[in-house]
Amino acid sequence: MRIFNFSAGPAVLPEQVLQRAAEEMLDWHGSGMSVMEMSHRGKEFISIADKAQADLRTLLAIPDNYKVLFLQGGAMAENAFIPMNLLGSKNTADYVNTGEWSKKSIKEGKRYCTVNVAASAEDKNFSYVPPQETWKLNKDAAYVHVCTNETIGGVEYHWVPHTGDVPLVADMSSHILSRAVDVSKYGVIYGGAQKNIGPAGLTLVIVRDDLLGKALPITPSAFNWKEQAENDSMLNTPPTYSIYIAGLVFEWLLAQGGVAAMEQKNIAKAKLLYDYMDQTEFYSNPVAKQDRSRMNIPFKLKDESLDDAFLKGAQQNRMAQLKGHRSVGGMRASIYNAMPVEGVQALISYMKEFERKHG
Ligand SMILES: *Cc1c(COP(=O)(O)O)cnc(C)c1O
Numbered sequence: 001m002r003i004f005n006f007s008a009g010p011a012v013l014p015e016q017v018l019q020r021a022a023e024e025m026l027d028w029h030g031s032g033m034s035v036m037e038m039s040h041r042g043k044e045f046i047s048i049a050d051k052a053q054a055d056l057r058t059l060l061a062i063p064d065n066y067k068v069l070f071l072q073g074g075a076m077a078e079n080a081f082i083p084m085n086l087l088g089s090k091n092t093a094d095y096v097n098t099g100e101w102s103k104k105s106i107k108e109g110k111r112y113c114t115v116n117v118a119a120s121a122e123d124k125n126f127s128y129v130p131p132q133e134t135w136k137l138n139k140d141a142a143y144v145h146v147c148t149n150e151t152i153g154g155v156e157y158h159w160v161p162h163t164g165d166v167p168l169v170a171d172m173s174s175h176i177l178s179r180a181v182d183v184s185k186y187g188v189i190y191g192g193a194q195k196n197i198g199p200a201g202l203t204l205v206i207v208r209d210d211l212l213g214k215a216l217p218i219t220p221s222a223f224n225w226k227e228q229a230e231n232d233s234m235l236n237t238p239p240t241y242s243i244y245i246a247g248l249v250f251e252w253l254l255a256q257g258g259v260a261a262m263e264q265k266n267i268a269k270a271k272l273l274y275d276y277m278d279q280t281e282f283y284s285n286p287v288a289k290q291d292r293s294r295m296n297i298p299f300k301l302k303d304e305s306l307d308d309a310f311l312k313g314a315q316q317n318r319m320a321q322l323k324g325h326r327s328v329g330g331m332r333a334s335i336y337n338a339m340p341v342e343g344v345q346a347l348i349s350y351m352k353e354f355e356r357k358h359g
Helices: 015-023 043-060 074-086 100-109 225-230 240-255 258-278 304-316 341-358
Strands: 066-071 092-097 114-120 144-147 168-171 188-192 203-208 296-301 331-334
Touching (some): 015 240, 066 225, 074 100, 074 168, 074 188, 074 225, 092 100, 100 144, 100 168, 203 225, 258 341, 296 304, 304 341
Parallel strands (some): 092 144, 168 188
Antiparallel strands (some): 066 203
């Protein structure tokens, strides 16, 4: 029997996707092989990768002048490959610091260029998104980097920054496909798959084609976006099984009505949890209301000494992985696309019961 899994990542996947993968495990569509056993250059796998890309393009309405790359390395690795691929003849980039993942991007960026922190939410313990009026952008920057959903702090952009002619680069690891997005406003969108797409191992890069060809000579070929784009992400062996599962998730999302329908469900799920927390003193979320994440909801118990009992009771009630990130403590409920509303309702019932007993 399955549990409600609130892990921040690797995270819950749709049950139908897992069932389908199980059915197809030994023999994919009469090929007599598991997808794991296929050559990435064979017609079977090429059809899987092409369908995954086509469905992703449909889901996000990705314009034709954007390349979709299926790479390895995760978002952390891309933090290095972004400057390597985009600096060209420039030597500086702008970053907005909204929390733990922005900080990691900044740290990595500094190894390759001069980083200008155009705005930071550190003054209020990363509990908000600095409004655009406060950003000090540099017109000579090669790009502006943002993390549009801070997985640890639970802070999300609900607006798109304007960066003029300087390309906007967004780490969307933990909320991609949770909401409609106007891809044309971004130069690059990237993320690891293991939060809201599929299994670990797959990294998605969506890049506007005029930004290709600016890579520093030291850029590894397997992470050179232009070379990968010219080779349909098959310069090296791509993470084939992860691409296959991601493709099944894309099909599932289309069957749910696409990202616009998911967005409505995600708004409703997050509202249930925030509304409950806002009317009790027992639990609290530190994020400014207008910047709260729909995907990752950190919260604290009024009395921290009850944390262990809370987690233990949750586990007994078949709810797992609610412990907050080690850097912030407390609790965190990650409620990605694949978390059914029933999971959120079960969590709230448990929280109410726990409050009644200990409040
Ligand atoms: C998880 C996460 C990362 C790191 O991803 P890896 O695949 O572990 O490299 C980076 N950014 C955000 C926003 C994340 O949620």
